[in-house]
Amino acid sequence: MEEMKRPVVIGVTGGSGSGKTTVSNEIFERLAGESMVMLPQDAYYNDQTDMPMDERKQVNYDHPDAFDTDLLVEQLKQLIDGHAIEQPTYNYADYNRAPETVTIEPANVIIVEGVLLFVEEALRDLLDIKIYVDTDDDIRFIRRMQRDVEERGRTIDSVVNQYMETVKPMYHQFIEPTKRYADIILPEGGQNEVGINMIEAQLRVILDAEKKNKL
Template sequence: MIIIGIAGGTGSGKTTVVKKIIDSLPKNEVVLLPQDSYYKDSSHVPVEERQNINFDHPNAFEWDLLSKHVSMLKKGEAIEQPVYSYLTCTRQSETIHMEPKEVVIIEGILALSDKKLRSLMDLKIFVDADPDERLIRVIQRDVVERGRTAEAVMDRYMRVLKPMHIEFIEPCKRYADLIIPQGGHNKKAIEIIKLYIEKILGK
């Protein structure tokens, strides 16, 4: 088994990198653990206050549960991955049953920021992109997928995303074994990762 952590700023192209890695490997060989699934449950917070939660801060995540689940997969045990609702900012009652596979990918903006979680990883990747490219992608995604106005997205970017990126996400670069510029468009980087995975798995 190989455990890979993939971090990078919002809109950097992490999801594309993950998809390209999964597509390059044999079918059903990867367990994907999105860090977003491990947001702390906010059902105890009054509904009108939930919009003030800073989802780009390390304190927003339940790190112990994520590390526990990675350790269980490493031991060959199945896990029940949480399901998080962005609409209500709460953890749902249902879970997703995950069996251990040859490749485990942990993907999220702060996937490399927790020391205990990093210690479980065999390969740590940081997906890099210019701030203006990330902002454009965030605007495109949030306007189309989340029904926000461009003004609201830019306001949130300046108030939350940019300062959190500088304080917590960018420093994670120092822990990366591999930094991928241009995200999923970097074909050579994806090929290198595929070769590394095959080498570790003895294929």
């Protein structure tokens, strides 16, 4: 496949448990055959190696300051410019960045997924298409509890406490207000077949136009 002049960068955001990862994966699968990569914002939590475990557990991971946004912006720019990156990885059990990295090659479509994508202007400006997944609070909470207990080894009490103390207030303070930056607001996440069909159709129009206009 011939390379396009510039990759199409798609940002998918929404509250924790909204279904943004499901939507991102659905887009990825529907555009199978295209040159595509996905960057999860969760991989860019700050390196906390110098912090004791007790302090790591007290960090507000739903606040923009918990992320190394500068690194995400830098690496996204590198991908846009056609350079491979070494994406960091995160170990939830250690509350810290893992030593391993993942090599991500440049591609024609880049999907960036995360809860706080639209907060920082420098990151927002790199996104060609901004999708906000809008899901009811109760559903998001249930999904988050199931995920954290089953996949991340958290207790029910710890999930509830974290949700009440940081997740819910941070959502209303930082995430929900960024809905105004969205090009597309997708209710019900991955359950919204009509909405995802429309997103797929629009992306195919953009990709086809880019291919026709390539040098």
